[in-house]
Amino acid sequence: NRSLSIRSNKKGGAANNNNNNNSPAPARKKGFSFASLRGSIQPELSRRLYQLIKSTNNLVSAHEAAGRERETIAKQLSEWGEQTGDEAVSDISDKVGVVLSELGAQEEAYAHGLDEARAVLKTIRNTEKSVQPSRDSKGKIADEIQKLKLKEPQSPRLVILEQELVRAEAENLVAEAQLTNITRSKLKMAYDAEFAAVIERAEKQIILAKHGRRLLDLLDDSPVTPGDARRPYENGPAARQVLNDAEDDLKTW
Amino acid sequence: NRSLSIRSNKKGGAANNNNNNNSPAPARKKGFSFASLRGSIQPELSRRLYQLIKSTNNLVSAHEAAGRERETIAKQLSEWGEQTGDEAVSDISDKVGVVLSELGAQEEAYAHGLDEARAVLKTIRNTEKSVQPSRDSKGKIADEIQKLKLKEPQSPRLVILEQELVRAEAENLVAEAQLTNITRSKLKMAYDAEFAAVIERAEKQIILAKHGRRLLDLLDDSPVTPGDARRPYENGPAARQVLNDAEDDLKTW
Numbered sequence: 001n002r003s004l005s006i007r008s009n010k011k012g013g014a015a016n017n018n019n020n021n022n023s024p025a026p027a028r029k030k031g032f033s034f035a036s037l038r039g040s041i042q043p044e045l046s047r048r049l050y051q052l053i054k055s056t057n058n059l060v061s062a063h064e065a066a067g068r069e070r071e072t073i074a075k076q077l078s079e080w081g082e083q084t085g086d087e088a089v090s091d092i093s094d095k096v097g098v099v100l101s102e103l104g105a106q107e108e109a110y111a112h113g114l115d116e117a118r119a120v121l122k123t124i125r126n127t128e129k130s131v132q133p134s135r136d137s138k139g140k141i142a143d144e145i146q147k148l149k150l151k152e153p154q155s156p157r158l159v160i161l162e163q164e165l166v167r168a169e170a171e172n173l174v175a176e177a178q179l180t181n182i183t184r185s186k187l188k189m190a191y192d193a194e195f196a197a198v199i200e201r202a203e204k205q206i207i208l209a210k211h212g213r214r215l216l217d218l219l220d221d222s223p224v225t226p227g228d229a230r231r232p233y234e235n236g237p238a239a240r241q242v243l244n245d246a247e248d249d250l251k252t253w
Numbered sequence: 254n255r256s257l258s259i260r261s262n263k264k265g266g267a268a269n270n271n272n273n274n275n276s277p278a279p280a281r282k283k284g285f286s287f288a289s290l291r292g293s294i295q296p297e298l299s300r301r302l303y304q305l306i307k308s309t310n311n312l313v314s315a316h317e318a319a320g321r322e323r324e325t326i327a328k329q330l331s332e333w334g335e336q337t338g339d340e341a342v343s344d345i346s347d348k349v350g351v352v353l354s355e356l357g358a359q360e361e362a363y364a365h366g367l368d369e370a371r372a373v374l375k376t377i378r379n380t381e382k383s384v385q386p387s388r389d390s391k392g393k394i395a396d397e398i399q400k401l402k403l404k405e406p407q408s409p410r411l412v413i414l415e416q417e418l419v420r421a422e423a424e425n426l427v428a429e430a431q432l433t434n435i436t437r438s439k440l441k442m443a444y445d446a447e448f449a450a451v452i453e454r455a456e457k458q459i460i461l462a463k464h465g466r467r468l469l470d471l472l473d474d475s476p477v478t479p480g481d482a483r484r485p486y487e488n489g490p491a492a493r494q495v496l497n498d499a500e501d502d503l504k505t506w
Contacts, residue, residue: 005347005348005351006354007335048329052330052333058322059323066312072308075260078260095257097260184339188469195462199458209448209452219440221438221440221441223438224433226427243257
């Protein structure tokens with residue numbers, strides 16, 4: 001079933017379990033730029049998460065923009081309704097505008113929630129960054145030992161290097177344990193927060209949309225024939241009540 | 254209560270019920286540009302709705318961007334997880350990625366729904382545009398009659414003009430009835446569709462987020478001490494089942 005994984009199949013689909021694998025960084029879409037230069041000086045280990053955190057920042061911005069646009073639209077709808085000179089359209093469009101404006105506020109709160117989850121991912125990235133030198137130093141000493149064994153098998157420096165390697169391995173063992181502990185707990189924490197934000201926005205926007213539809217029901221759209229007057233608008237108090245209900249429902253969420 | 258209207262109070266808050274009022278267009282934020290020039294040649298009557306439809310287009314774009322970004326993030330998360338070399342993190346991050354990707358698809362479907370509601374608003378705007386000449390012509394004839402009555406009260410042209418005015422008024426009566434009928438029915442239709450889109454996105458994203466949290470629960474994040482191995486990962490089948498459940502729930506929505 002295709003939807004069970006979104007990984008591209010270029011590596012044959014099997015997970016690569018080598019901790020020190022040198023899988024290439026994701027293909028860059030842009031040419032040389034300050035942004036891509038900054039990306040390229042990230043250590044190998046934290047490069048992917050660095051990109052993911054950057055993309056999440058774009059996601060936050062998109063939802064912030066959507067929230068602001070909603071609030072602009074809310075105002076424009078209200079002012080358009082006033083200008084129609086139709087008392088019913090004026091009142092309903094103003095109150096639908098209030099609902100849309102609150103939808104926008106929820107969208108902005110959602111963006112804020114995503115941003116907080118993003119901050120949690122940074123903890124993983126920072127740990128990855130700090131573990132990289134530990135891996136590098138262990139590898140470097142092991143390499144040196146290999147070379148020296150070939151060139152000068154009796155060198156007294158070999159003993160020293162073996163001792164250094166044991167110390168580096170011990171240090172790296174701690175670093176790798178820290179990394180797996182931070183990675184697992186913060187990964188859960190970040191996406192749990194993100195899913196919680198999705199649910200909060202969704203539940204609150206459902207409340208708003210349902211009351212918004214109640215407002216629309218208060219607008220009589222039975223057609224009039226030319227010259228006939230509309231019945232006078234009497235739903236003002238009912239419309240005000242809908243907004244009060246929406247406010248109450250949001251408060252008791 | 255402040256939240257009962259979002260209209261700015263510059264006009265004293267009372268709705269202006271004059272059908273032919275010359276309320277100024279919303280303040281333009283940009284200087285001279287092709288976009289603002291295009292806005293300024295809209296007839297007075299349809300200018301506000303023209304702006305609202307334009308803002309709604311920005312809203313659609315923001316949600317499209319959010320959806321695309323979500324899908325990018327989903328892939329980045331999956332590929333990061335694979336690179337950790339931790340079988341559990343690799344599997345869970347890949348499957349959380351599938352959920353995020355579907356969240357993104359729902360965001361794009363939402364943008365599409367908003368765009369359809371926007372098309373309905375265009376019907377009102379087009380009717381406003383077509384009613385403007387009818388109002389103008391009625392007003393022009395009435396003006397001409399006023400001027401002629403002062404300058405040449407016995408002119409035989411006055412009789413002709415009075416006849417023309419009666420015809421123009423009849424034509425305008427039809428136009429205004431069409432306008433109020435279209436305005437009310439399409440306003441309801443457009444925002445009903447928009448609120449329906451809000452509810453659909455919300456309900457589907459709640460399903461996805463809840464299953465997403467189930468996936469996170471399958472990741473053991475109890476800390477390990479340095480040198481200890483993690484227990485082998487055995488939640489692969491359970492994780493696959495979560496995705497199947499999510500797919501089933503979305504299908505039966």
